[in-house]
Amino acid sequence: MRILVLGGDGYLGWPTAMYLSAQGHTVGVLDNAVRRQYDEELGSGSLVPIESLRTRVKAWxxxxxxxxxxxxxxxxDADYIYDALRIFHPDAVVHFAEQRAAPYSMIDRKHAVYTQTNNVVGTLNLMYAxxxxxxxxxxxxxGTMGEYGQPNIDIEEGWLEVEHNGRTDRVLYPKKPGSFYHLSKVHDSHNLEFGCRIWGLRVTDLNQGVVYGQETEQTVLDPQLATRLDYDAVFGTVLNRFAIQAVLGQPLSVYGGGSQTRAFLDIRDTVECIRLACENPADAGEFRVFNQATEQFSLDELAKLVANSYPGGAEVEHIDNPRVELENHYYNFTHTALESLGLKPHLLGDTLLEQMYGVIERHKDRVDLDLLKPRVQWRETANSGRG
Ligand code: NAD
Ligand code: USQ
Structure with a gap:
């Protein structure tokens, strides 16, 4: 197949592009390098050194x-995406190209507006093209599991059968996201579902959980093929941050009480899920939703897993939650669609964590400790961007 990966210079886009290429697909990557600009804006950077997109592609x-x-x-830039599609002629477009950090979207008005404009307009341009x-x-x-929030009922895969006053209907699952970033994904989902109804588009919306890990079969083939690993409080995600904090001898920063439960998956499962979705396309007019996550953990459970697996242990610190989140809530999500297509999940275990500790150990001198502290407060309308 011919597959165009939008956001192919990012944490997940680059390993996905190589994985699809390794499976025999003809791959193109589209990116405007804005992720590298956020690093400059925030004074942050990947823990693992990464090459330019051009060098990566040559190395591959x-x-x-x-x-x-x-x-x-x-x-x-609508003209650009129309041209790219006409030149590349893809069978599938994998769309990763969005501003993806919840804290970045909550810095202030400008960052919220940028996030929603970049994400919603980009997706609309793609749909029209x-x-x-x-x-x-x-x-x-x-998409993201965070679109659903933490409802007090089981989370289905995108759709819900509802019975009301004696009548039934199949409706998009109700959404209650927790940041302007997560909201941008909800807006995208609604726009895409409408595109399926009016134009007969074929769409698979992958509601992905929090990803962990840094190595895939392809990234380890050469240091120039490495993907990024973020540790700062804006772009670093929770399990990656806990692993990095353990190696640095810093306390693991659990926000709030730690009972908050989230859905997770290994980066090696991300790339495989994308392959499965591409090779088994949605029907014309079908808005298909898969929950792309394999396990759920509370933040306390995650912190304990890291503290117990790191040689010498780690201290767990509960800090005032900078976000507005439910605690002690019900959480149970369905995730059978990708597994029925053949996904064999890599469940979180000591081996993965040990590998991560090795990667982190090699690059730990690159960390700016100041960037570990969360500074973006959900309750404020204006925050300083650093951390
Ligand atoms: P990332 O920021 O590392 O990569 C996104 C890439 O898209 C970047 O290289 C960026 O330069 C590019 N991009 C952004 N806006 C663009 C635009 N307007 N035009 C062209 N390129 C643009 O993010 P990631 O962690 O690789 O995440 C990829 C996708 O997966 C995102 O949509 C994110 O919401 C989703 N996701 C990520 C996670 C996670 O844990 N990392 C979990 C669930 C869902
Ligand atoms: N958290 C901590 N300590 C930290 C960092 C985070 O306790 O040091 C907590 C947060 O409060 C939150 C949970 O961990 O409850 C997850 O936070 P996160 O920053 O790891 O993930 P999140 O903001 O949800 O966003 C990430 C990606 C995003 C993706 C989302 C998937 O950045 O692109 O959409 O995970 S999901 O969470 O399923 O919506």
């Missing part, structure tokens, strides 16, 4: 013999 060709085409451009150029192109869109 040297290692695998496979070519990946680069499209350097902004998804919010596909609507005009070729409606058979399958959109594989990265």
């Amino acid at each position: 060709e040297r290692v695998s013999g496979e070519r990946i085409d680069i499209f350097h451009g902004d998804l919010c 596909i609507g005009e150029i070729d409606r058979d192109i399958h959109i594989v869109k990265l």
Whole structure:
């Protein structure tokens, strides 16, 4: 298949592009490098050194013999995305190209507006381009488990059968997200579902949980193929941060009481889920939703797992929650669709954590400890961007 990966320079986009290429697909990557600009804005950077997209692609060709085409451009530039689709002619477009950090979207008005504009407009441009150029192109869109929030009922895969006053209907599962970033994904989902109804688009919305890990079968083939690993309080995600804090001898920063429960998956499962979604496309007019996560943990459980597995242990610190989140809540999500397509999940275990500790140990001198502290407060309308 011909697969265009939007956001192919990012934490997940780059390993996915290589994985799909390694499976024999013809891959292109589109990115405007804005993720590297957020680093400059925030004074942060990947713990593991990463190469430019051009160097990565050359290294991949040297290692695998496979070519990946680069499209350097902004998804919010409609003409650019129309041209890219006409030139590349994809069978599937994997859409990772969004501002993805909840704390970044909560810094202040400007960052909230940027996040929602970048994410919603980019997705709309993609929908229109596909609507005009070729409606058979399958959109594989990265959504998030956070779209659902923490409802007091079981979380289904995108849709819910509802009975009300003696009548029944199948409706989009109700959403109660916890940041302006997560809300941007809800808006995308609604726009995409509408595109399926009016134009017969084929869409798979992957409601992905929090991803952990840094290595895949392809990234380890050469240091120039490494993907990024964020540790700062804006872009660093919780399990990656706990592992990094353990190696640095810093307390593991559990926000609030720690009973908050979230859905998780290993980065090696992310790339495989994308392959499965691409190779098994949604039908014309179908808005298909998969919950792309394999396990659930409370923050306290995660912190304990890390503290128990790190040689020498780690201190767990509960700090005032900078976010507004439910605690002591019910959480139970369905995740059978990807497994029925053949996903064999990598469940979180000591081996993965030990591998991560090794990676972190090699690069721990690059950490700016100041960036570990969360400074973006959900209850404030204006925060300083650093941390
Ligand atoms: P990332 O920030 O590392 O990568 C996103 C890439 O998209 C970056 O390289 C960025 O430069 C690019 N991009 C952003 N806006 C763009 C635009 N307008 N035009 C072109 N390129 C643009 O993020 P990631 O962690 O790789 O996440 C990828 C996707 O997966 C995101 O949509 C995110 O919401 C989703 N997701 C991530 C996680 C996670 O734990 N990392 C979990 C669930 C869902
Ligand atoms: N948390 C801590 N300590 C930390 C960092 C986070 O306790 O040091 C807590 C947060 O309060 C939250 C949970 O851990 O309850 C997850 O936070 P996170 O920053 O790891 O993840 P989140 O903000 O939800 O966002 C990440 C990705 C986002 C993706 C989402 C998937 O950045 O792109 O959409 O995970 S999900 O959470 O399923 O919506």
